[in-house]
Amino acid sequence: MKILLKTFIVFLLLAGSLLPYAESRVSAEEDEASVLVLYSSKDKTVDADQRLLDMAIGAFTDSITFKDAETVTVEDIEGVTHLFYYGKVQDTLSSNVREVMDTFSGPVMALGKNVEQLGNGFDFVKSAHCQTITALSMPGQPDKAMTIEPEEVDGIEIDEETEVLVQGENKTGTYPIMVKRENHYYYDSDSLVPPFSMYFSQVLYDVFDIDTPAGNPAYIRLEDIHPLADPEQLMAVAEILKEKEIPYMMAVIPVYTDPETGEEMHFNDAPEVLKALRYMQKNGGSVILHGYTHQYRDSETGEGFEFWDVENDRPIYQGQEEEADLRRLEDFESREAFEEFTEENKAFERDYIEKRVTRGIQELANFGLYPLAFEAPHYTMSQNGYEVVSEYFSTYVGQLQLHDKDWRTMETTPIPSKPSFLHGMQLLPETLGYVKPEDDKAVERMMKQADQYQITDGGMTGGFYHPYLGVERFEDLIEGMEQIPDVQWIDLKEMKNVTTAENVEITSGDGTIETDINQRGLMMTSMDFPVYHIKVAAEKSMWGIAGIGMSGVVLFGAYMTVQRSSRKRMRGEK
Amino acid sequence: MADFVLYLSLFIIWFMLFYHMFLMQGGYLHYLRHPKTKAEWEASPGEMPFVSILIPAHNEEMVIAKTLEAMAVLRYPKEKLEIIVINDNSGDRTGDIVEAWAGRYPFIKAVHTRPPHAGKGKSGALNQGLVHASGEVIAVYDADNTPEPDAIYYLALGLNNDKKAGAIVGKFRVLNAEKNLLTRLINMETLTFQWLAQAGRWFWFKMTTIPGTNFAIRREILEELGGWDEKALSEDTELSFRVYNLGYYIRFFPAAITWEQEPENLKVWWKQRMRWARGNEYVIGKYLFRFAGLKNKRIGLDLFYFLFTYLLFFSGILLSHAIFITNLFIDLELSIGMVSYILLVTGFLLFVVEVWLALSLEKGQLTIRNAGTALLMYFTYSQLWLALVVNATFAEMKRMLMKQEITWYKTQRFQADARKQAKKGNQAKISS
Incomplete structure (x- = not known):
């Protein structure tokens, strides 16, 4: 009996000595946050709204799993560090959801509807009257207030112990929008677009227990540089940026297609432009592949959509000369037949994108231009498209199209992010828009927007400029952006980026670009x-x-x- | 595509121009070095050989007397000299004139040929003359040549002192250079040819092409080779190749000078040059496919040179001309840009300065007038050559395909005042 006791004590001691080790392992795993998002949506699938949330969370972790709330079980929270519930539609949640919520001990964030069904953790939230708010602010942070277009929120009631993180205001008073009790967060809105997204992302620092960064990252992207660009204008802009020591991005289109004749012009046909681009790449500029022709069918380069069939508002499912096959599910004898049709379409799209992206990377690399990221023309790309592109690029610049039904559904997010639907690519969000030729106040408007993005600490202020507009307006824009407090210009070359295509591998980091090009293979390609x-x-x-x-x-x-x-x-x- | 063709033609053209630059450099160095050699040999001339001069003459009544006049005053031991005029089936008074001179000077002999052993061109006539020649050295002059008195002496001196030289080639000057623009251009051409191509090749490769006149060759070599190739239109180039192939070289010795008449109108010029061009193409054809069998691979240099000149160089120029003209009317979207103009100007300047340098190597030739004519030459005379080579190439291809017999065109001679002028010039030269 004594021996048994002794053995037991030794065992306890041993276990005790191992305990800190075990704890440290757990906390190490906690560094890599793993998020489970449960959602209630109209058709039970991940759609635009969920992807907006994906983009917001993607700034903090690249381990994000989406799950229809109806299908969740307790097993699903294994290894999960942060739990989200996104109630887009009113619904009756299963008892499983409540069980999961009650079981889960980490931070939980609920958004939108159905909060009353989320178990004890959220009983501090009571629904109240719906309100229209005209301003947002964060208590105790006077610099994080802004007036907004009138927006309706459901309205909640909380007790004194509940911390208000974000509140809405109107003439009659203030109303909690984001609240926190212990490690439960509730967001009384389902809007994740600006300006709400800026506040939402700011709160996520707290959710993920991450210190807010100092400084405001920013980038300027020179847009639509194709072989017909004016090399003098490019050089003029390049010299300004070089003098100011501002790193920048160049969205390069390898081929200009004449809409009238269909004739193609490549950079070897425009040696001066090529020379300018090489100079820029050497002096602060980083190349981004902005499609291969930036057009489809008979549209003009820079104008047309390359990876979206705008005419039929769907992904590219047929060749340039081919008639679109627009059959829907009801036109097929069976669901299988339709699915087969859909798979064929997707395979076509994959092949189409692969060819253009591969050729684009190879062609630029052959000219000594090394794209470090991708930007889809007009930001339009299907979900399938993002997956294909992620096989070539580690970085994506711009905004994201949120679903495959309408190209206009595109949005940005305040912080660089790795949403799950980018399949590992990091998004450097564009948040400011661009200098519109006809808009005299364009720079002013962009600067106002930049100001707003500082609601989110580390909020990106990224905008783009068409060099053909000339130097003057560019100087205005740059001077405006230089006014952003503690501005930190993003240098793609300082970031770790990997671009790969057949025979070409481009990596960057520490301010340099490394290339591994199989010259023989490349030369044999074309x-x-x-x-x-x-x-x-x-x-x-x-x-x-x-x-x-x-x-x-x-x-x-x-x-x-x-x-x-x-x-x-x-x-x-x- | 147009880009590719243009670059290709430019590479070919400039390859050739660089070769010419290289030769011009050699020619100039030979010019600087030559007087020393000449002085050394004059100090120890050795035992002078017996020389037979062969002068093929077919209807040469206009010029033959003047030629023999110059032959008669050659400064060479007369007991070691014979001058054989091959009166090759002439229909004019050539035979009579030669007989008259032969009567006066014992060392002048006449050989009259009659069909079927006659009228077969220069090679045939020379072979006939060779049968009658007894010298150990055979010298050849065209019937319109007036050698300077020391010419034969220097040719013999060269062979005496340079045992490896199978043949020795002198320099020729143009008698009627001042007659008209064409003869002035020809004069400049011959001077440049001799200093650039002949002297240059001699300096670098110990190779010179026998020019058909004013050269001497060892008899034993001629016999070993079986005389001249009667099928060759340019028997001189052909003979040069065979001499090289025996392992000898052909020395360029500019101390031996002859004066010759050049065509005074374009028609004659055209016919004469057609013969040369076709003749050279014949040589290319004859030796190119037997190259592996040649003993002296250095011939390859010359063969390659001819091949390059007649086929590639002119094709290159034709192509670049064609592109240039086409581009005036249709935009070929050439990417070459600025450098093409620089090349054009550089090529032109190089041409002009090479002509000028060659002129400067001859006393009294680098005159303002000649210098100016050189500027014009590029745009006129050189372009004429282009047309000529195209024509010759077609004719030669046609001949090869149709297996036609070749016909010899004997260069038409010009009477009178030109010769007087030339003689004046000649005498002035001798007295200076």
Whole structure:
């Protein structure tokens, strides 16, 4: 019996000594937050709203799982560190949801409807009257207040122990919007678009227990640079940025397609533009692949959509010359037949994107331009498209299209993020828009927006500019952006980016770009690639030839002069 | 595509121009070095050989007397000299004139050929003359040539002192250079050719092409080779190749000078140059496919040079001309840009300065007038050559395909005042 006791004590001691180790393992795992999002939505699938949440959470972790609340079981919270519930529609939740909520001990955030069914943890939230608010603020943080367009919220009642993180205001008073009790957070809105998203993201720092960063990241992107761009304007803009030591991005389109003739122009046809781009890449600029032609069918480069069939408002499911097959589910004999049709379409789209992205990366790499990120033309891309692109790029710049039904449904998010629907790509969100040619107050408007994005600490202020608008307006924009307090210009080259396509691998980090290019493989890919290098070599050697030729002229001219003068001398002597 | 063609043609053209630059450099160095060699050999001339001069003459009544006049005053031991005029089936008074001179000078002999052993062109006539020649050295002059008195002496001196030289080639000057623009251009062309191509090749490769006149060759070599190739239109180039192939070289010795008449109108010029061009193409055809069998691979250099000049260089120029003209009317979207103009200007300047340098190597030739004419030459005379080579190439291809017999065109001679002028020039030269 004594022996048993002793053994037990030893065992306890041993276990005790192991305990801190076990704890530290747990906390190490906690660093990598793992999020489970339960949702109640109209058609039980992840859609635009869920993806907005995905984008917000993606700033804090890249481990995000979405699950229809109806299907959740207690097993699903295993390994989960943060639990979200997003009630987009009124619904009767299953007892499983309540069980999960009661079981889960980590931070929980609930948004929107059905909060009363989420168990004891949320009983501090009582629904009240619906209100229209015209301003948002965060108690105790006077710098985080802003007036907004009137917005209706459901309205909640809380007791004194509940902490108000964000409140809405109108003429009659203040109303809690985001509240917290212990580690339960509730957001009394289902809106995740700006300006609400800025507050939501700010609260997420608290949810994930992460210190807010100092400084405001910003970027400027020079848009739609294709072979027909004006090299002088590019250089003028480049010089300004170089002088100011501002790193920047260049959204480059490798091919310009003439809408009239269908004729293509590549960068080898525009050596001056290419020279300017190389200079820019060397002096602060980072190349982003902005599609291959930035057009589809007979539209013009820079105008057209490349990865979206705007005519039929759907992804690219047919060749440029082909008639679109618009059959719907009801046109098919069976669901299987329709699904097969859908799979074929997706396979077509995959192939289409793969070809263009591969060719785009290869072509630019062959010209010595190394794209570090991707930006879809007009930000339009299907969910399938993002998955395909993620196989080539680690970084995506711009805004995101949220579903495949309407290209106009696109949104941004305040903080760089890795939403699950980007399949590992990091999004560098564009938040400011661009200088519209016809808008005299464009810069002013963008700066106002930049100001708003500072509601979120570390909120990105990223905007873009078309270099063809000239230097003057660009200077206005840059000067405006320089006014952003504690502005931190994003340098893609300082970030770790990986771009891969067949025979080409581009990586960046610490301010440099590393390339691993299988030259032989690349040259075998397309005749155009070696032909370009041969031409460059030929042109260079032409200068060499001219140089040698000229030295011959000088040399023989000298002989001739010597000869003439010696003859004169001889004549003189005679 | 147009880009590719343009670059290709530019590479070919400039490859050739660089080769010419290289040769011009060699020519100039030879010019500087040559007087020393000449002086050394003059100090120890050795035992002078017996020289037979062959002068093929077919209807040369206009010029043959003047030629023999110059031959008669050659400064060479007369007991070691014979001058054989091959009166090759002439229908004019050539035979009579030669007989008259032969009567006066014992060392002048006439060989009259009659069909079927006659009228087969220069090669045939030379082979006929060779049968009658007894010298250990055979020299050849065209019937319109007036060698300077020391010419034969220098040719013999060269062979005496340079045992490896199978043949020795002198320099020729143009008698009627001042006659008209064409003869002035030809004069500049011959000077440049001799200093650039002949002297240059001699300096770098110990190779010179026998020019058909004013050269001497060892008899034993001729016999070993079986005389001249009667099928060759340019028997001189052809003979040069065979001499090289025996392992000898052909020396360029500019001390031996002859004066010759050049065509005074374009028609004659065209016919004469057609013969040369076609003849050279014949040589290319004859040796290119037997290259592996040649003993002296250095011939490859010359063969390659001819091949390059006649086929590639002119094709390159034609192509670049075609692109240039097409581009005036249709935008070929050439990417070459600025450098093409620089190349154009550089090429032109190189041409001009090479001509000028060659002129400066001859006393009294680098005049303002000649210098100016050189500027014009590029746009006129050189372009004429282009047309000529195209024409010759077609003719030669046609001949090869149809297996036609070749016909010899004997260069038409010009009477009178030009010769007087030339003689004046000649005498002035001798006296200076």
